[in-house]
Amino acid sequence: MSPIELSLLVSRALAVCNEMGAVLQHAAFSPNIKDRLDFSCALFDPSGALYAQAAHIPVHLGSMAYAMADIVEGIDWEPGDMLVVNDPFLGGTHLPDVTVVSPCFVDGELVSFVANRAHHANIGADTPGSMPISRTLEEEGVVIPPSLVYKRGKVVEEAMARLRQLEGTDTFGDFAAQFSACRVGVARLEGLVGALGVDAFTQGIVEINDYGERLALACLADIPAGEYRFTDYLDDDGCGTEDIRIEVTITVSANGIDVDFDGTSRQVDGNVNCPLSVAAAAVFYCFRCLLPDHAPSCAGTFRRVTLRAEPGTLVNAERPAATAAGNVETSMRIVDTVLGALAQALPGQVPAASQGTMNNIAMGNHRSNHPWDYYETVGGGAGGHARAGGASAVQSHMTNTLNTPIESLEMHFPVRIRRYEIRSGSGGDGARRGGDGIVREYEFLEPAEVTLLTERRRHAPWGLAGGAFGKRGRNLLDGSELPPKCQRSVAAGQVLRVETPGGGGYGEPVPNI
Numbered sequence: 001m002s003p004i005e006l007s008l009l010v011s012r013a014l015a016v017c018n019e020m021g022a023v024l025q026h027a028a029f030s031p032n033i034k035d036r037l038d039f040s041c042a043l044f045d046p047s048g049a050l051y052a053q054a055a056h057i058p059v060h061l062g063s064m065a066y067a068m069a070d071i072v073e074g075i076d077w078e079p080g081d082m083l084v085v086n087d088p089f090l091g092g093t094h095l096p097d098v099t100v101v102s103p104c105f106v107d108g109e110l111v112s113f114v115a116n117r118a119h120h121a122n123i124g125a126d127t128p129g130s131m132p133i134s135r136t137l138e139e140e141g142v143v144i145p146p147s148l149v150y151k152r153g154k155v156v157e158e159a160m161a162r163l164r165q166l167e168g169t170d171t172f173g174d175f176a177a178q179f180s181a182c183r184v185g186v187a188r189l190e191g192l193v194g195a196l197g198v199d200a201f202t203q204g205i206v207e208i209n210d211y212g213e214r215l216a217l218a219c220l221a222d223i224p225a226g227e228y229r230f231t232d233y234l235d236d237d238g239c240g241t242e243d244i245r246i247e248v249t250i251t252v253s254a255n256g257i258d259v260d261f262d263g264t265s266r267q268v269d270g271n272v273n274c275p276l277s278v279a280a281a282a283v284f285y286c287f288r289c290l291l292p293d294h295a296p297s298c299a300g301t302f303r304r305v306t307l308r309a310e311p312g313t314l315v316n317a318e319r320p321a322a323t324a325a326g327n328v329e330t331s332m333r334i335v336d337t338v339l340g341a342l343a344q345a346l347p348g349q350v351p352a353a354s355q356g357t358m359n360n361i362a363m364g365n366h367r368s369n370h371p372w373d374y375y376e377t378v379g380g381g382a383g384g385h386a387r388a389g390g391a392s393a394v395q396s397h398m399t400n401t402l403n404t405p406i407e408s409l410e411m412h413f414p415v416r417i418r419r420y421e422i423r424s425g426s427g428g429d430g431a432r433r434g435g436d437g438i439v440r441e442y443e444f445l446e447p448a449e450v451t452l453l454t455e456r457r458r459h460a461p462w463g464l465a466g467g468a469f470g471k472r473g474r475n476l477l478d479g480s481e482l483p484p485k486c487q488r489s490v491a492a493g494q495v496l497r498v499e500t501p502g503g504g505g506y507g508e509p510v511p512n513i
Contacts, residue, residue, distance in 0.1 A: 001200070001203065001204055001207055005204075006204065006207055006208065006211065009196075009201075009204045009208065010052070010208060010296050012192055013043055013051065013052035013192070013208075014052055014053075014054065015188075016043060016052070016114070016185055016188045016189055016192065017041045017042060017043060017052055017053055017054035017185075018041075018054050019184060019185070019188060020041040020054075020114065020116055020181040020182070020184055020185040021037075021039065021040075021041045021054050021116075021181070023177070023180055023181045023184045024039050024041065024116055024118065024177050024178060024180070024181040025037060025039070027173075027176070027177035027180050027181070028118070028173065028174050028177040029173030029174055029177070030120075030121060030171075030173070030174050031374070031404050031408050031409065031412055032119055032120070032121050032174075032374075032375055032376070032404075033118050033119070033174055033177065035402065035404050035405060035408045036376060036377075036401045036402050036403070036404050037400075037401055037402050038118065038119040038401045039116060039117065039118035039119070039178075040053070040054065040064070040116065040117050040118075041053070041054050041114075041115070041116045041181065041185070042054070042064055042065070042114075042115055042116075043112055043113070043114055043115075043185070043189070044064075044068050044072070044112065044113040044114075044115060045112060045113075045202075045205050046110045046111065046112065046113070047069060047072075048068035048069030048070070048071065048072045048073065048113065049068075049069065049209065049298075049299040050064070050065040050068065050297070050298050050299045051205045051208050051209060051296075051298045051299065052208075052296075052297070052298065053065075053297045055400070059093060059278060059281045059282070059285075059327060059328070059331050059398040059399070063091075063092075063093050063275075063277040063278050063280065063281040063327075064091075064099065064115060064117060065280075065281075065284065065299060065302070066276070066277045066280040066281065066284075067091035067092075067277040068091065068101075068113070068115065070090065070091050071083070071085060071090070071091040071099070071101060071146055072101065072103075072113060075146070075148075077103040077110055078103075078105075078151070078152050079103070079105040079152065079153070080150060080151070080152045080153030080154070081102065081103055081148055081150060081151055081152065082100060082101070082102045082148065082149050082150035082179060082182060083100070083101045083102075083146055083147065083148050083149070084098060084099065084100050084101075084144055084146075084147055084149050084159070084163070084175075085098070085099050085101075085144055085145065085146040085147065086098045086099065086123065086142075086143065086144045087143050087144060087145050087146075088137065088274075088275045088277075088278075088323045088326075088327075089137075089275055089318070089319045090145060090146060091146070091277065092275075092277075093117075093274075093275070093277065093278050093281075093323075093327040094140070094323045094324050094325075094326065094327040094328070095123045095124075095125075095130065095137070095140045095141040095142070095143065095323075095324070096119045096120050096121070096123045096130050096131065096141070096324075096375070097117050097118070097119050097120075097327065098117065098118060098120055098123070098144065098175070098178070099115060099116070099117040100115065100116055100117075100175075100178040100179060100181075100182050101113055101114070101115045101182070102114050102115075102182040102183070102185070102186050103186075104185075104186045104189045104190060104193070106190055106193045106194060106198055107198060109198055111189070111193050111198055111201060111202065112189055112193075112205075114182050114185030114186055114189065115182070116178055116181050116182060116185075118174060118177075118178055119375070120166075120171055120174055121171075121362070121364075121373040121374055121375040122166055122171045122364075122373040123140075123141035123142055123166065123171075124141040124142035124165070124166050125139070125140055125141040126139075126366075127362070127449060127451055127487065128362060128363055128364025128365060128366055128372070128373045128374075128448070128449045128451075129361075129362020129363055129364055129373050129374060129375040129451055130324075130362065130373065130375070131324050131325070131360055131362040131375060131451050131453055132271075132324065132362075132451060132487065133238045133239070133270070133271070133451060133453075133485060133486065133487050134270075134271045134322040134324055135239060135269050135270065135271075135322055136320045136321075136322055137319065137320045137321065137322055137323060138320065139322065140271065140322060140323070140324050142162070142165070142166060144162070144163075147159045147162070149163065149179075150179075163175055208296055208298050208300065209298050209299050209300030209301075209303075210300055211296065211300070212295065212296045212297075212298045212299075212300035212301035213300040213301065213303050213304065215291065215292075215295050215296075215301070216287075216291060216295065216300075216301045216302070216303075216304060217304060219290060219291050219292070219295075220252075220256075220257060220287065220290065220304065222346075223252045223257070223290075223342075223345050223346060224252065224345055225252050225253055225254070226251075226252055226345065227249055227250070227251050227252075228249070228250045228252070228341040228342065228344045228345045229247070229248065229249045229250075229341060230247075230248055230337050230338075230340035230341035230343075230344070231245060231246070231247045231248075231263070231337065232246050232333055232336050232337045232340060232459070232462075233245055233246065233333075233459050234246065234272055234314075234329065234330065234333050234455060234459075235455050235456070235457050235458040235459055235484045235485075236270070236458070236483070236484055236485060237268040237269060237270025237271070237272045237325075237485070238270040238271065238272075238325075238453070238483075238484075238485030238486070239268070239269040239270035240269070240270075241268045241269060241270065242458070243458075243459075244265045244268060244272065244314060245263065245264060245265045246261070246264050246265070246314065246315065246330075246333055246334060246337045247261065247262070247263030247264050247337070248260065248261055248264075248334075248337045248338055248341050249262065249263075249341070250338070250341045250342065250345070252345065255304070256303075256304030256305065256306065257287070257304060257305045257306070258306050258308065259283050259305065259306065259307050259308070259338065260308045260309075261279070261307075261308065261309040261310075261313065261315050261316070262308070262310065264309065264310075264313050264314050264315055265313065265314045266312060266313055266314065267312055267313060267314055267317040267318065267321050268314065269322075270322060270325070270485070271322035271323060271324040271325045271326065271453075272314065272325045272326050272329055272330050273314055273317035273321040273322060273323050273326045273330070274314070274315055274317060274323055274326030274327060274330045274331060275316070275317060275323065275326070276307070276309060276315065276316040278315075278323075278326060278327050278330070278331050279307065279309060279315040279316065279330075279331075279334055280307050281331060281398070282331045282332075282334035282335045282338065282398060283305065283307055283334065283338055284302050284305065285335060285397065285398060286335055286338040286339055286342065287302070287305055288301070288302075290342075290346075290349075314326075314330065315330065315334060324453065325360065325453040325485070328358045328360055328377070328398075328399070328453065329357060329358065329360070329453060329454075329455045331398040332356050332357055332358060332397055332398050332399075332455065333356060333455065335397045335398060336353050336354075336356050336461075336462075339351070339353070340353070340462070343464055347465070348386045348465075349386070350385070350464070351382070351383040351384065351385035351390065351464070351503075351506065352383030352384050352385065352390070352428065352430075352434060352461070352462060352463045352464040352467050352470075352503060352504030352505060352506045353383050353461035353462045353463075353470070353503065353504045354380070354381065354382045354383045354390065354396040354397060354435075354461060354503045354504075355379075355380030355381050355382070355396060355437060355456060355461060355470070355473070355500055355501040355502070355503060356455055356456045356461050356501065357380065357454050357455035357456045357473065357500070357501065358377040358378075358395075358398075358399050359377055359378040359379075359380065359454050359473065359498060359500050360375070360376075360377055360451075360452070360453040360454065361375070361376055361377075361378065361442075361450070361451075361452060361496075361498065362374070362375045362450070362451040362453075363375075363413075363415070363442075363444075363448050363449065363450045363451070364413075364448060364449060365446065365447060365448045365449065366449075368446065368447075372412075372413055372414070374409070374412075374413050374415070376403070376404050376409075377395065377399055377401060378403070378438055378440055378498055378500050379393050379394045379395045379396070379403065379437075379438055379500065380393070380394075380396070380435075380437040380438060380473070380500035380501050380502065380503070381393075381394075381426060381427045381434050381435035381436050381437045381461070381470055381500075381501060381502035381503035382394055382396050382434070382435040382503045383434055383435075383461065383463075383464070383470075383503040383504045383506065384427070384428070384430055384431075384432035384433055384434045384435075384463075384464075384467055384503060384504065384505050384506035384507070385432060385464075385506050386432070386465075386506060386507070387432070388432055389427070389432045389433040389434070389435065389506075390427060390432070390433065390434045390435030390502075390503035390504075390506075391435045392422050392427065392435040392436040392437075393422050393435070393436065393437070393438045394435065396503075406420060414444070414445040414446045414448075415442050415443070415444060415445060415448075416442070416443040416445060417440065417441065417442060417443075418441040418442070418443050418495060419439055419440065419441040419497075420438070420439070420440050420441070421438070421439050422436050422437075422438060422439075423436050423437040423438055423439045423471075423499055423500065423502065424436055425471075425502075426470060426471040426499070426500075426501065426502030427470055427471075427502035427503050427505065428461070428463045428467055428468040428469050428470040428471075428502060428503065428504040428505030429467070429468040429505045429509045430463055430465075430466065430467030430468055430504075430505025430506045430507045430508070430509055431465075431466075431467070431505075431506060431507030431508060431509065431510055432467070432505065432506040432507055433505050434461070434463070434467070434468075434470045434502050434503030434504045434505045434506075435502060435503045436502050437470075437471070437473065437499060437500035437501050437502045438498075438499075438500045439497065439498070439499050439500075440497075440498050440500075441495055441496065441497045441498075442495065442496045442497075442498075443493070443494070443495050444490050444491070444492055444493070444494050444495075444496075445492055446492050447489070447490065447491050447492060448489075448490050449487065449488075449489055449490075450487070450488050450489075450490055450496060451486070451487045452475050452482060452484070452485060452486050452487075452498075453484075453485050454473060454475060454484045454485065454498075455473075455484060456470075456472055456473050456501040457472055457473050457474065457475070457483075457484040458472065458484065459472075460472045460501065460504075461501055461502065461503055461504045462504050463504035463505040463506065464504065464505075464506050464507075465506055465507045465508070466507055466508035466509075467504055467505030467506040467507055467508075467509075468504070468505045468509070469504055469505075470501050470502035470503045470504045470505070471501060471502045472501055473498070473499055473500050473501040474497075474498075474499040475496075475497070475498055475499075476496070476497040476498075476499075477490070477494060477495070477496055477497075478494055478495055479497075
């Protein structure tokens with residue numbers, strides 16, 4: 001292909017991902033998907049290698065890129081098939097993230113897979129919001145192994161019945177939206193491949209990945225050869241273990257980049273463990289941030305980045321470890337750790353730590369006359385960097401969701417938002433200040449169960465080049481301090497206040513004159 005033809009193919013494949021995302025958003029029932037946009041869409045070649053993805057959720061996309069080959073292997077795929085999976089140890093992330101995969105055939109030949117992953121607030125856990133303080137995977141909800149729900153376009157009743165057991169119109173409506181998004185993706189790909197021809201399309205995918213590898217090599221060559229180490233900590237696991245160590249050594253050579261997590265804690269009792277696919281997503285994200293915007297997000301872009309982590313450790317957990325918070329909290333700390341190492345290699349090019357948490361809040365009432373589940377993440381401060389201060393009140397790094405508008409939340413659930421504002425002064429001081437966090441207050445209008453999975457309540461986001469740490473986050477119920485990870489029963493009229501961390505500052509503070 002000529003460079004122009006290759007660029008057009010990249011853009012057209014990206015357009016397929018974006019259209020899948022639009023269908024999923026507008027067909028979904030839950031605020032979690034239609035308002036927060038907690039979903040991702042991507043395309044894979046017949047071997048399961050990524051060649052296109054929309055700019056959705058980094059932790060979804062990177063983990064799918066790492067694990068899709070294992071998901072699609074060993075299945076006798078036929079036109080009209082559709083598979084669902086959420087098992088973290090078989091290509092998933094955590095149970096609420098359900099992946100739907102469909103093959104695309106043209107002239108009888110398998111040419112591609114389309115996939116989407118979306119977060120479900122109800123995946124069958126006893127705790128509303130399906131983000132419990134858990135010790136085993138089974139406590140977190142229904143585990144779905146790779147299962148065909150459609151075979152040659154016909155419903156597989158046993159598998160579909162398993163999904164229908166998850167109570168709630170929103171839950172199954174969101175599954176239907178995911179199925180629809182895959183059908184649209186397959187239809188658009190059939191048109192694209194039909195216009196190009198199978199051989200030209202297949203060769204184009206090869207060239208996309210080869211181009212991604214060349215571009216990544218050229219950009220990553222700017223990182224000086226050497227070893228760079230950094231250590232950071234999770235606050236706790238919610239089950240009694242505190243100060244959980246994540247250590248990374250990045251070795252840069254002419255052959256590529258090796259990322260080794262030797263020295264990281266063993267997996268723990270609580271749910272901050274993550275499968276290797278989630279750790280890979282965080283690592284890939286960090287290196288993707290060093291590449292230009294036009295770099296394709298494909299398997300080739302990451303060929304020269306290798307990952308090592310001993311099985312049974314926090315970042316390569318083994319069954320039956322609980323993983324609900326590993327996907328959302330540990331992934332964020334892996335980013336902080338990798339960026340901390342890269343800051344030594346590339347001074348002036350890496351920002352200070354951002355808030356380092358997704359501030360997960362799950363709530364609901366399964367015993368109400370109108371049972372409900374809700375889940376959201378809350379933004380915070382981004383780290384300052386050499387050219388500017390950090391942004392305030394934003395989602396950063398491994399999450400790329402929007403907030404839930406107050407109007408939508410209050411329309412759907414018996415909750416009133418009493419306060420939603422910037423947490424002024426929470427960003428770290430420096431020549432470039434860290435961004436400020438958020439204050440969000442929830443007043444419960446009826447009894448509910450609430451689970452908090454939050455971080456940076458003990459260990460503050462670090463600054464760089466003499467910049468100060470950002471303020472730690474706080475969780476309070478009626479003014480009384482709550483631990484970073486906890487579950488509480490609340491009565492009507494009680495108020496939960498979440499103060500999210502600020503970002504670290506960059507550079508020595510400028511003295512007042």
